[in-house]
Every structure is written in C-alpha cells, then in structure tokens.
Amino acid sequence: MTALIVALAAGAVVGLALGGLGGGGSVLAVPALIYPLGFAPAAATTAGLLIVIATSLTGLVAHAREGRVRWRTGGLFAAAGIVPAAVAGALSVRVPSGVLTAGFAVLAVVAGMRMLRPRGESAPQVGQGAGFAPAGRVARTGAGLGTVTGFLGVGGGFLVVPALVTVVAVPMTAAVGTSLLVISVNSTAALVTRLATPTALDWATIAPFTATAVLGAWDGQRLAAKVSTAALQRIFGAVLLAVAVFMFVDAVA
Structure with missing residues (x-):
C-alpha cells in the first residue's frame, strides 16, 4: 500500500512538471523509482522512459490543441536524436549501477540550476526567422539531446526547451509543446x-505511476496558463538539487 501511494504521488509530480514546463519531471521519475520504490538503476531508467512517453504524448496533445507545437522544427530535432538515443539506450544497460547513478545526479544538478536560473526568450539572430537555423547546428543539438535521453532514461525537456529557444528561435510559448514532441520520439x-x-519491470508500480503522471500532465498544462513559469521552475529546480545531493551521497557511499 505504501509503494502504491508513493507511486501515485510521484507520478502526479512528474506529470505536472512535464505538462507545465516541458521538462524536469522525468528527472524526478528515475530517483523516485530507485529509492522509495526499490527499482535497480537500469530498470528505473527503462521504466522512466515508459512513463515519459505516455506523459509527454498526453501533454503534446494538450499543447497541440492550443496551437503551441512547431511540428516541422520539432520533427527535425527529434529525427537527429533517434539513432543516438537508440545507441545510448543499448549501452546504458551495460553500465555499472554506481556510474549510472552518479551520471544521473550530475544531470539533476544541471536541470536544477537551469530551472533556478531560467533564461529569457532569445530573439532570432540577424537574418534568421523563427524556426530556422543551420542544419548542422540543429543536427548536433538534436543528437546530443537524444544521447542524454537514451543513456539516462529521461526526456531531457529541461535541455530541449532552451535549445529550441536559442538554437532555432522558437518562441517560449511554443517551445514547451514542441519539446514534448522531441521527448516522445527520442524516448x-x-x-x-x-x-x-x-x-x-514491476508493472504493479509502473502502471499507477504512469496513470497519475498522465493525469498530472493535463493539470500541468492548465497550471502553466495560470501560474508564472518562472515560479514553477524555481520550485522544481530546488527539488531537483535536493535529489541530486542525495544521489551523489548514495553513489559515493
């Protein structure tokens, strides 16, 4: 019963983050699966991908209905990350648990810092329109994001959103929805x-976790329209940094 309650609560938080911010929630999913729910790191990252896919697709539908998805731009980013995500995913299951945990802790620190110090929306560079950037830059960025997704079992939305804003000059209003397309494909x-x-995989835990994450994604999308994005980012950023510290201690202990 305790495991079920934890799974339901953790799923709701993950869904809120993904639906409202386009990222950050998946970075919380894996440690939630490892520590209170007892998953091994390899199983947790695999389960995390299942949860991220279901939740991201739900959020994507909600944002698409509001016209906040740049399908062509997101498709280009996602296409560049497919092969790196697949290769990294195959390699990840062969990495020692301690290394995987430490790597995830580093990622949580990066995610937390980005959320505590969010960047403003960047204007297109001279000669660029929204949604345009050199193909090589888009390919490199998309490949890097796909590698992170595959290796650590996270959507990487906290990296995808700023990449879409700064690399392709997608407006922040569309970056969150577009990031969910990239996350879904790469995951x-x-x-x-x-x-x-x-x-x-413990489906008795994964199923309720995913169910509440999906419901949370709908609520997150609505919450984002009512609450300051910066405020939401600071809250989740602080939580991620606390999780990172805990994971570092566990990895070196």
Missing part, C-alpha cells in the same frame, strides 16, 4: 533498444 527510440535486453 521511444531509446526504449525500443532497451526492451531488447531482458529487464524485470
């Missing part, structure tokens, strides 16, 4: 290769 690519390696 699916990573999951496909992970599932080729037998991993025991």
Whole structure:
C-alpha cells in the first residue's frame, strides 16, 4: 500500500512538471523509482522512459490543441536524436549501477540550476526567422539531446526547451509543446533498444505511476496558463538539487 501511494504521488509530480514546463519531471521519475520504490538503476531508467512517453504524448496533445507545437522544427530535432538515443539506450544497460547513478545526479544538478536560473526568450539572430537555423547546428543539438535521453532514461525537456529557444528561435510559448514532441520520439527510440535486453519491470508500480503522471500532465498544462513559469521552475529546480545531493551521497557511499 505504501509503494502504491508513493507511486501515485510521484507520478502526479512528474506529470505536472512535464505538462507545465516541458521538462524536469522525468528527472524526478528515475530517483523516485530507485529509492522509495526499490527499482535497480537500469530498470528505473527503462521504466522512466515508459512513463515519459505516455506523459509527454498526453501533454503534446494538450499543447497541440492550443496551437503551441512547431511540428516541422520539432520533427527535425527529434529525427537527429533517434539513432543516438537508440545507441545510448543499448549501452546504458551495460553500465555499472554506481556510474549510472552518479551520471544521473550530475544531470539533476544541471536541470536544477537551469530551472533556478531560467533564461529569457532569445530573439532570432540577424537574418534568421523563427524556426530556422543551420542544419548542422540543429543536427548536433538534436543528437546530443537524444544521447542524454537514451543513456539516462529521461526526456531531457529541461535541455530541449532552451535549445529550441536559442538554437532555432522558437518562441517560449511554443517551445514547451514542441519539446514534448522531441521527448516522445527520442524516448521511444531509446526504449525500443532497451526492451531488447531482458529487464524485470514491476508493472504493479509502473502502471499507477504512469496513470497519475498522465493525469498530472493535463493539470500541468492548465497550471502553466495560470501560474508564472518562472515560479514553477524555481520550485522544481530546488527539488531537483535536493535529489541530486542525495544521489551523489548514495553513489559515493
């Protein structure tokens, strides 16, 4: 019963973050699965991808209905990350648990700092229109984001959103929704290769976690329209930094 309550509560938080901010929630999903719910790091990152895919698709539909998704731009970013995400996903299951935990802690620090110090929306560079950037830059950025998604089992939205704003000059109002498209595609690519390696998954925990995450994503999308994005980012950023400290201590202990 305690595990079920934890899974339901953690799923709701993950959904709120993904739906409202386009990222950050998946970075909380994996430690929630590892510590209070007892998943091994490899199983947690695989389960995290399942949760992220379901939640991101839900948030994507909500943002698409409001016209806040740049399909072409998101598709280009996602396409560049498919192969790196798949390769990194296959390699991740062969990495020692301590290394995976430490790597995830570093990612949580980066995510937390970005949320505590959010960047403002960047204007397009001279000669660039919204949604345009050199193909090489888009490919490199998309490939890097796909690698992070595949290796650590996170959507990487906290990186995708600023990348869309600064690299392709997507307005912040559309960056969150577009990031969910990128997350969905890259996470699916990573999951496909992970599932080729037998991993025991506790579906009795994953199912309620995912269900409340999906519901939370709808609420997060509505919450984002009413509450300051900067305020939401600061709250989740502080939580992520606390999680990172805990994971570092666990990794070196």
